[in-house]
Amino acid sequence: MALHIAAIATGAQGRHAEALATYDEALPAFSRIFGADHWLSLKLRSDRAQQMISLGQHAECEAECAAVAEAAGRGTGPEMSLLAAAARNGLVFALNAQGRHQEAEALAREALAAHRARDRMSLVLRLGLAHSLNGQARHEDAPTEAQGADKLYRALPEYQSHPDTGAVELALATALLGLRRAPDARRQAAAAHDACLASFGPDHRRTVEARTLLEHIDGTRP
Numbered sequence: 001m002a003l004h005i006a007a008i009a010t011g012a013q014g015r016h017a018e019a020l021a022t023y024d025e026a027l028p029a030f031s032r033i034f035g036a037d038h039w040l041s042l043k044l045r046s047d048r049a050q051q052m053i054s055l056g057q058h059a060e061c062e063a064e065c066a067a068v069a070e071a072a073g074r075g076t077g078p079e080m081s082l083l084a085a086a087a088r089n090g091l092v093f094a095l096n097a098q099g100r101h102q103e104a105e106a107l108a109r110e111a112l113a114a115h116r117a118r119d120r121m122s123l124v125l126r127l128g129l130a131h132s133l134n135g136q137a138r139h140e141d142a143p144t145e146a147q148g149a150d151k152l153y154r155a156l157p158e159y160q161s162h163p164d165t166g167a168v169e170l171a172l173a174t175a176l177l178g179l180r181r182a183p184d185a186r187r188q189a190a191a192a193h194d195a196c197l198a199s200f201g202p203d204h205r206r207t208v209e210a211r212t213l214l215e216h217i218d219g220t221r222p
Helices: 002-012 016-034 039-054 058-074 078-097 101-114 120-135 142-155 167-178 182-200 205-220
Strands: none
Touching: 002 016, 002 039, 016 039, 039 058, 039 078, 058 078, 078 101, 078 120, 101 120, 120 142, 120 167, 142 167, 167 182, 167 205, 182 205
Protein backbone atom coordinates (compact mmCIF):
# COMPACT_ATOMS: atom_id res chain seq x y z
CA MET A 1 0.00 0.00 0.00
CA ALA A 2 2.92 2.34 0.71
CA LEU A 3 4.24 1.70 -2.80
CA HIS A 4 0.81 2.55 -4.20
CA ILE A 5 0.74 5.86 -2.31
CA ALA A 6 4.29 6.63 -3.45
CA ALA A 7 3.33 5.94 -7.07
CA ILE A 8 0.32 8.27 -6.85
CA ALA A 9 2.45 11.05 -5.31
CA THR A 10 5.21 10.60 -7.89
CA GLY A 11 2.76 10.73 -10.78
CA ALA A 12 1.14 13.87 -9.36
CA GLN A 13 4.51 15.61 -9.63
CA GLY A 14 4.77 14.80 -13.32
CA ARG A 15 7.36 12.05 -12.82
CA HIS A 16 5.27 9.65 -14.87
CA ALA A 17 7.94 7.13 -15.90
CA GLU A 18 9.10 6.81 -12.29
CA ALA A 19 5.49 6.40 -11.15
CA LEU A 20 4.91 3.64 -13.70
CA ALA A 21 8.02 1.82 -12.49
CA THR A 22 6.71 1.99 -8.92
CA TYR A 23 3.35 0.61 -9.99
CA ASP A 24 5.17 -2.21 -11.79
CA GLU A 25 7.02 -2.97 -8.56
CA ALA A 26 3.81 -3.01 -6.51
CA LEU A 27 1.63 -5.03 -8.89
CA PRO A 28 3.09 -8.53 -8.22
CA ALA A 29 2.83 -7.97 -4.46
CA PHE A 30 -0.81 -6.86 -4.73
CA SER A 31 -1.68 -9.89 -6.85
CA ARG A 32 0.05 -12.22 -4.39
CA ILE A 33 -1.39 -10.68 -1.22
CA PHE A 34 -4.92 -9.71 -2.29
CA GLY A 35 -5.47 -11.81 -5.42
CA ALA A 36 -5.57 -10.65 -9.03
CA ASP A 37 -9.33 -9.99 -9.01
CA HIS A 38 -9.48 -8.11 -5.69
CA TRP A 39 -10.64 -4.53 -6.05
CA LEU A 40 -7.38 -3.19 -4.59
CA SER A 41 -5.36 -5.03 -7.23
CA LEU A 42 -7.68 -3.80 -9.97
CA LYS A 43 -7.49 -0.23 -8.64
CA LEU A 44 -3.71 -0.39 -8.77
CA ARG A 45 -3.94 -1.46 -12.42
CA SER A 46 -6.40 1.35 -13.17
CA ASP A 47 -4.17 3.97 -11.53
CA ARG A 48 -1.14 2.53 -13.34
CA ALA A 49 -2.94 2.87 -16.68
CA GLN A 50 -3.43 6.61 -16.05
CA GLN A 51 0.34 7.02 -16.12
CA MET A 52 0.47 5.31 -19.52
CA ILE A 53 -1.61 8.15 -20.96
CA SER A 54 0.92 10.68 -19.70
CA LEU A 55 3.73 8.67 -21.31
CA GLY A 56 1.98 8.43 -24.69
CA GLN A 57 1.23 4.71 -24.31
CA HIS A 58 -2.35 5.18 -25.44
CA ALA A 59 -3.03 1.78 -27.01
CA GLU A 60 -1.58 0.01 -23.96
CA CYS A 61 -3.73 2.18 -21.68
CA GLU A 62 -6.83 1.37 -23.75
CA ALA A 63 -6.22 -2.37 -23.46
CA GLU A 64 -5.52 -2.23 -19.72
CA CYS A 65 -8.54 -0.04 -18.90
CA ALA A 66 -10.81 -2.30 -20.97
CA ALA A 67 -9.53 -5.35 -19.08
CA VAL A 68 -9.98 -3.69 -15.67
CA ALA A 69 -13.49 -2.47 -16.58
CA GLU A 70 -14.46 -5.99 -17.65
CA ALA A 71 -13.05 -7.54 -14.44
CA ALA A 72 -14.72 -4.92 -12.24
CA GLY A 73 -18.00 -5.46 -14.09
CA ARG A 74 -17.96 -9.09 -12.99
CA GLY A 75 -17.59 -8.06 -9.33
CA THR A 76 -20.10 -6.78 -6.82
CA GLY A 77 -20.19 -4.03 -4.24
CA PRO A 78 -19.63 -0.24 -4.34
CA GLU A 79 -15.85 -0.54 -4.76
CA MET A 80 -16.22 -2.56 -7.94
CA SER A 81 -18.88 -0.22 -9.32
CA LEU A 82 -16.67 2.83 -8.75
CA LEU A 83 -13.67 1.01 -10.16
CA ALA A 84 -15.55 0.10 -13.34
CA ALA A 85 -16.42 3.79 -13.82
CA ALA A 86 -12.78 4.79 -13.21
CA ALA A 87 -11.54 2.28 -15.78
CA ARG A 88 -14.08 3.54 -18.31
CA ASN A 89 -12.85 7.07 -17.65
CA GLY A 90 -9.31 5.97 -18.43
CA LEU A 91 -10.62 4.32 -21.58
CA VAL A 92 -12.32 7.57 -22.62
CA PHE A 93 -9.05 9.45 -22.26
CA ALA A 94 -7.13 6.77 -24.16
CA LEU A 95 -9.63 6.89 -27.03
CA ASN A 96 -9.49 10.69 -27.15
CA ALA A 97 -5.70 10.58 -27.20
CA GLN A 98 -5.87 8.32 -30.27
CA GLY A 99 -8.25 10.69 -32.06
CA ARG A 100 -11.21 8.32 -31.70
CA HIS A 101 -13.44 11.06 -30.36
CA GLN A 102 -16.82 9.65 -31.40
CA GLU A 103 -16.07 6.38 -29.60
CA ALA A 104 -14.92 8.36 -26.57
CA GLU A 105 -18.12 10.42 -26.57
CA ALA A 106 -20.34 7.32 -26.72
CA LEU A 107 -18.44 5.63 -23.90
CA ALA A 108 -18.44 8.76 -21.72
CA ARG A 109 -22.20 9.20 -22.12
CA GLU A 110 -22.76 5.52 -21.34
CA ALA A 111 -20.58 5.73 -18.22
CA LEU A 112 -22.31 8.91 -17.03
CA ALA A 113 -25.72 7.28 -17.46
CA ALA A 114 -24.55 4.39 -15.28
CA HIS A 115 -22.91 6.61 -12.64
CA ARG A 116 -25.45 9.08 -11.29
CA ALA A 117 -23.59 10.28 -8.17
CA ARG A 118 -22.43 13.91 -8.21
CA ASP A 119 -18.86 13.10 -7.28
CA ARG A 120 -15.33 13.21 -8.66
CA MET A 121 -16.05 10.32 -11.02
CA SER A 122 -18.87 12.26 -12.66
CA LEU A 123 -16.53 15.24 -12.86
CA VAL A 124 -13.79 13.40 -14.76
CA LEU A 125 -16.30 11.69 -17.04
CA ARG A 126 -17.81 15.09 -17.93
CA LEU A 127 -14.31 16.37 -18.68
CA GLY A 128 -13.68 13.38 -20.91
CA LEU A 129 -16.94 14.08 -22.70
CA ALA A 130 -15.96 17.75 -23.17
CA HIS A 131 -12.61 16.62 -24.59
CA SER A 132 -14.34 14.31 -27.06
CA LEU A 133 -16.63 17.14 -28.22
CA ASN A 134 -13.67 19.49 -28.67
CA GLY A 135 -11.95 16.75 -30.64
CA GLN A 136 -14.93 16.63 -33.01
CA ALA A 137 -14.83 20.45 -33.36
CA ARG A 138 -18.21 20.65 -31.60
CA HIS A 139 -17.01 23.69 -29.71
CA GLU A 140 -20.53 25.02 -29.08
CA ASP A 141 -21.40 21.87 -27.09
CA ALA A 142 -18.14 21.41 -25.18
CA PRO A 143 -18.52 24.45 -22.85
CA THR A 144 -21.81 23.06 -21.51
CA GLU A 145 -20.07 19.89 -20.37
CA ALA A 146 -17.05 21.79 -19.06
CA GLN A 147 -19.25 24.17 -17.07
CA GLY A 148 -21.18 21.21 -15.67
CA ALA A 149 -17.87 19.70 -14.62
CA ASP A 150 -16.90 23.01 -13.00
CA LYS A 151 -20.04 22.96 -10.83
CA LEU A 152 -19.19 19.43 -9.68
CA TYR A 153 -15.57 20.46 -9.08
CA ARG A 154 -16.47 23.43 -6.89
CA ALA A 155 -18.94 21.35 -4.88
CA LEU A 156 -16.14 19.01 -3.77
CA PRO A 157 -14.84 19.91 -0.30
CA GLU A 158 -11.19 19.59 -1.29
CA TYR A 159 -11.48 21.28 -4.70
CA GLN A 160 -8.69 23.82 -4.09
CA SER A 161 -6.09 21.04 -3.79
CA HIS A 162 -7.61 18.50 -6.13
CA PRO A 163 -6.00 16.10 -8.63
CA ASP A 164 -8.20 17.61 -11.36
CA THR A 165 -6.96 21.15 -10.77
CA GLY A 166 -6.80 23.08 -14.04
CA ALA A 167 -8.68 20.49 -16.08
CA VAL A 168 -11.93 22.47 -16.34
CA GLU A 169 -10.12 25.64 -17.43
CA LEU A 170 -8.17 23.67 -20.02
CA ALA A 171 -11.33 22.17 -21.52
CA LEU A 172 -12.97 25.60 -21.63
CA ALA A 173 -9.89 27.20 -23.19
CA THR A 174 -9.86 24.63 -25.99
CA ALA A 175 -13.57 25.19 -26.69
CA LEU A 176 -13.25 28.99 -26.62
CA LEU A 177 -10.31 28.88 -29.01
CA GLY A 178 -12.40 26.75 -31.37
CA LEU A 179 -15.10 29.44 -31.16
CA ARG A 180 -12.47 32.05 -32.17
CA ARG A 181 -12.60 33.74 -28.77
CA ALA A 182 -8.83 33.87 -28.37
CA PRO A 183 -8.61 36.41 -25.49
CA ASP A 184 -11.10 34.40 -23.39
CA ALA A 185 -9.32 31.18 -24.32
CA ARG A 186 -5.98 32.64 -23.25
CA ARG A 187 -7.35 33.70 -19.86
CA GLN A 188 -8.62 30.17 -19.20
CA ALA A 189 -5.40 28.56 -20.44
CA ALA A 190 -3.29 30.88 -18.30
CA ALA A 191 -5.44 30.09 -15.25
CA ALA A 192 -5.03 26.37 -15.95
CA HIS A 193 -1.27 26.69 -16.34
CA ASP A 194 -0.82 28.73 -13.16
CA ALA A 195 -2.95 26.33 -11.11
CA CYS A 196 -1.22 23.22 -12.48
CA LEU A 197 2.24 24.71 -12.06
CA ALA A 198 1.50 25.51 -8.42
CA SER A 199 -0.12 22.14 -7.67
CA PHE A 200 1.87 19.68 -9.78
CA GLY A 201 5.04 21.37 -11.04
CA PRO A 202 6.28 22.05 -14.57
CA ASP A 203 6.56 18.45 -15.81
CA HIS A 204 3.03 17.24 -15.12
CA ARG A 205 1.06 16.27 -18.23
CA ARG A 206 -1.64 18.88 -17.63
CA THR A 207 0.87 21.68 -16.97
CA VAL A 208 2.61 20.85 -20.23
CA GLU A 209 -0.72 20.73 -22.07
CA ALA A 210 -1.73 24.15 -20.73
CA ARG A 211 1.67 25.63 -21.61
CA THR A 212 1.47 24.21 -25.13
CA LEU A 213 -2.02 25.66 -25.60
CA LEU A 214 -0.84 29.07 -24.36
CA GLU A 215 2.06 29.03 -26.82
CA HIS A 216 -0.34 28.05 -29.62
CA ILE A 217 -2.72 30.90 -28.77
CA ASP A 218 0.10 33.43 -28.59
CA GLY A 219 1.54 32.14 -31.87
CA THR A 220 -1.74 32.55 -33.76
CA ARG A 221 -2.73 35.97 -32.40
CA PRO A 222 -2.05 38.96 -34.67
